[in-house]
Structure formats: C-alpha cells, structure tokens
Amino acid sequence: MAPSHASDFRSGVWPKVLQGNDMPFKVYIYSHAITSPPRDVPCWTYISDGLEQKGQPEVVFTILRRPNEHEENFTEAPVEWMRCVYGLATGGLNLQTGQMCDLVFENDRALIKLNDFAILQNKNKWMSMQRFGGIVHGISARCALTGIPQEVLPADYHAVIALTHEEAEVARRFGVTRVVSHVGLGVRWFPHPPFVDRDREDSVSMADQVESFRAKLPLARIYGLSGMVIDDDIVLTIPRREETRTLLRKHVQEIPMTDALAFECFMTKAADCGYVWKTGQTKPMMYGAHFDETRHTNLGFIVCTPWDKTNTWSHLEDGFGVILDSTSWKAVRDAMANTQDIVVNLENGADRMRFHLKWEKTVYHNPIDGTEMNREWETYTPSTSGPRPDRPSYPHIEVGEIVLLVQPPSGHVDVHDLVVYLDRVVEVMAGIVPTTPIPVEGNSDVGRQILIELEIPKCEGWLKLAMYPSMDGLSLGEAMPKIALVPQPSTLSTIKFQLFLNVWGYQGSSGHLS
Known part of the structure; x- marks a missing residue:
C-alpha cells in the first residue's frame, strides 16, 4: 500500500503519519465519518503499511469517536495492536481471519494473550479499550470508509473486531463466527461493523448458549x-x-x-x-x-x-x-x-x-492452449441464483463460470458496460446453438459446454472458441464474426477472460483448476 499523500502532526492536518525507530512500519491515521443510518458517525481509521513484508495482511482498525473526544486526541490502542501484530509476524506467527487474541487487564497490567504467549502492553495506551476482552481479525470492510481515499486502502487487509469480555468468553467456547454474527446483527451490518464502538452493550452472552x-x-x-x-x-x-x-x-x-x-x-x-x-x-x-x-x-x-x-x-x-x-x-x-x-x-x-x-486451487489448466497458470485463483459467482428479470435468460444455455486471466485495476472498466457486453455475447451464442440437444455418439449425456476466450481491447488472437466434450453436429465458426460485431466496452487497460457456457443442462466441471 502506498498512500497518495502524507502529512505531519499539525492540528487539522490529516492523515497523521506515525513511524519511528522502534516501529519499522508506518501507520496512517484518518479522521472521517461513516454513514450508519440514521446518522453519520465520526471515526478514526488507522491503516498499517509494512506488515505485509512479514507475511501478515495489513490491518485497518476503525474506532468510533465519542462525542466528548476531540478530533486531535485519537486513542493509541490501535497503534499498539499493530505493533503487537508486527511482533508476532516477525516471530513467524501470522494471525488469520477469525483468530482471536485475549485482551487482559489484571494487577495493574495489560496483556495480549495468544496460545501460550502473553505480551505485556502499556496499560495507559489501552485504557480506552477496557470494555473489551478479545481482539479479532475480520475480513475487509464491505462498505466505503467515507472520507478515506479508496486507493490508500490495502488490496486485502484484516479489519479489526473488538469483543466485550462476555462475548470473548462465548467465542472461546462456541466460536468467533457465532459471536460476530450477533455483533453484526446488533448494528445491522454484515458480516460485522467496520468500526469498533467502545460503549456498546454485549451482543450475546453465555446465558444465551445454555442449550446449544x-x-x-x-x-x-x-x-x-x-x-x-x-x-x-x-x-x-x-x-x-x-x-x-x-x-x-x-x-x-x-x-x-x-x-x-x-x-x-x-x-x-x-x-x-x-x-x-x-x-x-x-x-x-x-x-x-x-x-x-x-x-x-x-x-x-x-x-x-x-x-x-x-x-x-x-x-x-x-x-x-x-x-x-x-x-x-x-x-x-x-x-x-x-x-x-x-x-x-x-x-x-x-x-x-x-x-x-x-x-482452493492454485493452478489453472488453460483448456484453450494447454498452458498452466499459477495464481491465487478466486471463484466469482453471481450474487443471485436463478434468472434475473433485468437480464436475458435462455432455456438451453446459461453462464457457468468466468475465469479472469488478466484483470484490470479497479475503475479501469465500467462494470455495467462489461455486463452488457457479456449479455450480448451470450445472446449471440443462444441464437446459434439450437434449443434441441444434439447427441454425441457414445455419450449418454447430451449436455455440453462452450468455452469462449475474449480479450479487450481487440488484438491478434483476441477471440477463441472451444466446445466440450465434442463439437459434433455443431459449427461455432459463424459465431466468431457475430461476436466481433458486438461493441466492446471502453477500458483503460487489458482485460482477458474465459467465459464458460453450459448448454442443454451441462452438469460437468467447468473449473480446470488444481
């Protein structure tokens, strides 16, 4: 992550930037507001820069600012948490999504406990978090952290969830996911709120689990x-x-x-x-x-x-x-x-x-040219099942999967324009492939799969077609000039993908991954 701008500690100047000889990474602190209906809530957001060099995803820690807290008097607890995470990662222990560390206040001390480790903390810097007994790493926020330039957020990071003492006890016995669901439900935010509210009530208790x-x-x-x-x-x-x-x-x-x-x-x-x-x-x-x-x-x-x-x-x-x-x-x-x-x-x-x-797969076996690609592959599927009223649907053909071979940076192509383009490509294929299945000799399964490889903007070899298990009885040649006539969306960089279309109820695997 490389923030687009930095600043100093003068009053009213944001973001603040923390870095010192005792802290071999940076922390950017923003003062902003998040929309949480029916109001906007003032927050501080702390963004680490340098944890990734230790194999640990960066951390984004957002705290709801209390009405009596001055904007310039931001709490130091999130910075101390990032120091702790960096220290663990330096020792080879990277925190995972859903992993909880105990926050313990005892005998005038503050401790972070994980497994057999107990890390002594500066109690004065953690005083504002005494309501809590556990710190959990969640997933990246699903909302825009209003007031923070999106380009300064890490591509992938752990958002911080703080659990009260009672919630932490439930999490130890019944799992973090069960507790986080109640935390999210309490503020109507899925899967968990993007901010830590230091004054909220317990969302769940051990008494709620007696019959579990x-x-x-x-x-x-x-x-x-x-x-x-x-x-x-x-x-x-x-x-x-x-x-x-x-x-x-x-x-x-x-x-x-x-x-x-x-x-x-x-x-x-x-x-x-x-x-x-x-x-x-x-x-x-x-x-x-x-x-x-x-x-x-x-x-x-x-x-x-x-x-x-x-x-x-x-x-x-x-x-x-x-x-x-x-x-x-x-x-x-x-x-x-x-x-x-x-x-x-x-x-x-x-x-x-x-x-x-x-x-989860790491190697993609390209069925078009037989090559292999090593990458952290993710599967993207539609957000709704079944036909959507605003999208065309066909009785004999449906989109099975899309594999991005070259993905453009965020904002380089309009998503709506890309979806319209894909719909037109599917429309072309639906008009060429007959609605009645054509059997393949020696194969009792009439379903087949069409694979279309597209590159935008057009270049040599930008369009390729294949069909599995066989092209018997079908010619896809006439599809290529028709697809070529479909207007491509504007893009600031190359996007290359493979579109898998299931024809006549094809049920086989479309992911050539291992």
Missing part, C-alpha cells in the same frame, strides 16, 4: 476453513495455505472411523448472509446485507458423521450436519486425507442437497 448443541461437540478449530450453503450445496472450503491443509489432514488421520468430523467455520468474503443462533430460537435465523440478493450463507460449523442408512443432512443452529452412509463416509475421509474435491448427494425427505468438499 455445540456444547457437546468437540469442534476442530482450524483457521481458514469456511462453510457456506450455496443454493442447494453445503460447501466446506479448505484454503491454499499449506499449514492449514496439513492440520486438516492430521486431524482426520487422528479421528477414529466411528467418530464424527466437526469443523468450526470462519468468515469468508464470498458470503452475503449468515446464520445467527442463541437459546430460545425455534426456527433458523439469518442476517445479511441485502436479502433480495442472497445466495451464499455463512455457517458457524459443519459436522460430518457416519451412520448405516442413506446420505442425508440436518440444519443445526448456525451450522449443518452431513450424515453419510459407510461408502460415502470413507470417500469423504479419503478426500480430506488426500487433498481431493468430492461431491456427495444428500436427501432429507423430498428435499435434496449436496455436500461439496472443496480445496
């Missing part, structure tokens, strides 16, 4: 695992971080075949809503950013367990249970032990779902 199923469940706490319900899929995703993968495989090997595998799940940027639970609820409860566009529901945990009947599922508080017959149980355990994806069909009466174990 999780009290009897030994959950594995492996940071980085995420669980979501996506349409009709229960998805457990394991990140690329090798340390996380090693911990998972080791855990599976140590659990007897007759015992359940239970995993705590953590916040993920892919979720657009999440489950909330406390004692007394009789029905599932969710919270989210926009409920007219929710598809990815965050889970607090996933339990996989064996039994002697058919594969089924059960909704459990803010998580899900996946119940597997002996064959599927062995297959799932083998997939966890051998870094393999697996999808298992589940039935619960007339309702059907699938369990999907998914390992």
Whole structure:
C-alpha cells in the first residue's frame, strides 16, 4: 500500500503519519465519518503499511469517536495492536481471519494473550479499550470508509473486531463466527461493523448458549476453513495455505472411523448472509446485507458423521450436519486425507442437497492452449441464483463460470458496460446453438459446454472458441464474426477472460483448476 499523500502532526492536518525507530512500519491515521443510518458517525481509521513484508495482511482498525473526544486526541490502542501484530509476524506467527487474541487487564497490567504467549502492553495506551476482552481479525470492510481515499486502502487487509469480555468468553467456547454474527446483527451490518464502538452493550452472552448443541461437540478449530450453503450445496472450503491443509489432514488421520468430523467455520468474503443462533430460537435465523440478493450463507460449523442408512443432512443452529452412509463416509475421509474435491448427494425427505468438499486451487489448466497458470485463483459467482428479470435468460444455455486471466485495476472498466457486453455475447451464442440437444455418439449425456476466450481491447488472437466434450453436429465458426460485431466496452487497460457456457443442462466441471 502506498498512500497518495502524507502529512505531519499539525492540528487539522490529516492523515497523521506515525513511524519511528522502534516501529519499522508506518501507520496512517484518518479522521472521517461513516454513514450508519440514521446518522453519520465520526471515526478514526488507522491503516498499517509494512506488515505485509512479514507475511501478515495489513490491518485497518476503525474506532468510533465519542462525542466528548476531540478530533486531535485519537486513542493509541490501535497503534499498539499493530505493533503487537508486527511482533508476532516477525516471530513467524501470522494471525488469520477469525483468530482471536485475549485482551487482559489484571494487577495493574495489560496483556495480549495468544496460545501460550502473553505480551505485556502499556496499560495507559489501552485504557480506552477496557470494555473489551478479545481482539479479532475480520475480513475487509464491505462498505466505503467515507472520507478515506479508496486507493490508500490495502488490496486485502484484516479489519479489526473488538469483543466485550462476555462475548470473548462465548467465542472461546462456541466460536468467533457465532459471536460476530450477533455483533453484526446488533448494528445491522454484515458480516460485522467496520468500526469498533467502545460503549456498546454485549451482543450475546453465555446465558444465551445454555442449550446449544455445540456444547457437546468437540469442534476442530482450524483457521481458514469456511462453510457456506450455496443454493442447494453445503460447501466446506479448505484454503491454499499449506499449514492449514496439513492440520486438516492430521486431524482426520487422528479421528477414529466411528467418530464424527466437526469443523468450526470462519468468515469468508464470498458470503452475503449468515446464520445467527442463541437459546430460545425455534426456527433458523439469518442476517445479511441485502436479502433480495442472497445466495451464499455463512455457517458457524459443519459436522460430518457416519451412520448405516442413506446420505442425508440436518440444519443445526448456525451450522449443518452431513450424515453419510459407510461408502460415502470413507470417500469423504479419503478426500480430506488426500487433498481431493468430492461431491456427495444428500436427501432429507423430498428435499435434496449436496455436500461439496472443496480445496482452493492454485493452478489453472488453460483448456484453450494447454498452458498452466499459477495464481491465487478466486471463484466469482453471481450474487443471485436463478434468472434475473433485468437480464436475458435462455432455456438451453446459461453462464457457468468466468475465469479472469488478466484483470484490470479497479475503475479501469465500467462494470455495467462489461455486463452488457457479456449479455450480448451470450445472446449471440443462444441464437446459434439450437434449443434441441444434439447427441454425441457414445455419450449418454447430451449436455455440453462452450468455452469462449475474449480479450479487450481487440488484438491478434483476441477471440477463441472451444466446445466440450465434442463439437459434433455443431459449427461455432459463424459465431466468431457475430461476436466481433458486438461493441466492446471502453477500458483503460487489458482485460482477458474465459467465459464458460453450459448448454442443454451441462452438469460437468467447468473449473480446470488444481
């Protein structure tokens, strides 16, 4: 991160910039306001610059300013937190999303505790945070931090969540995700508010958990695992971080075949809503950013367990249970032990779902030219399922996936113009591909997939087409001149992507990733 401007400590001049011989990184401090209906709330935001050199994502710590606090009298606690994070990272311990450090005030001392570490703090600099008992690293803010130039924010960072003493106790026993959901619900902000309010009440207590199923469940706490319900899929995703993968495989090997595998799940940027639970609820409860566009529901945990009947599922508080017959149980355990994806069909009466174990991918096998690309690949899926009234839909063709091979910087292409362009390309293909399936000899599955590679602006080789498993009975040649006539959106830099179109109900995999 390279802020576009810096300043000094003169009154009224922002941002303030902290750096010294005892602090080998910078902290930029902004005074601004965040819109939190029905009002704008004054805040200080602290942005680190230099943690990334130690393998630790940068930290953005926003504190709600109290009415009696002068703008120039910003609290020092966030800077002390960043010092602590830098020190841990220097020692080889990088904090993960959802990981909590205990904030302890005892015997006239302040301590940061993590695992077997206790780091002595300057109590005077932490006095304004005495309301809290835990500091958690969350995901990047989903809103614009009003008043802060967006270009100064790190591309990826940990936002800070502070938990009260009571909330921290709940988090230790029942998981950070369960507590954060209540913190977010309390201020109607998903997944958590972008600021720390030092005067708020407890959002959840131990008394709210007395009947929790999780009290009897030994959950594995492996940071980085995420669980979501996506349409009709229960998805457990394991990140690329090798340390996380090693911990998972080791855990599976140590659990007897007759015992359940239970995993705590953590916040993920892919979720657009999440489950909330406390004692007394009789029905599932969710919270989210926009409920007219929710598809990815965050889970607090996933339990996989064996039994002697058919594969089924059960909704459990803010998580899900996946119940597997002996064959599927062995297959799932083998997939966890051998870094393999697996999808298992589940039935619960007339309702059907699938369990999907998914390992994040690092290598993309380009099906157009056979090359391999190493990158931290992310899957982007539509924010809504099913046809949208403002977008064209076709009975025989739908967009399966988009893989960005070259992604332009933010603001270099208008997203609306790009979506309109893609819609026109899909319209061209829908007019060329017949609505009635054309069978492929020797293949009982009539579905196929069209792969279109596009580069904007046009250059030599900007358009390529392929079809799987075969182009028998179809000629895609006439599509190329028609796609070439579709006006391309304006862009300040190159964008190159592959568009996967599922034809005639194609159900195969579209991600050539490993």
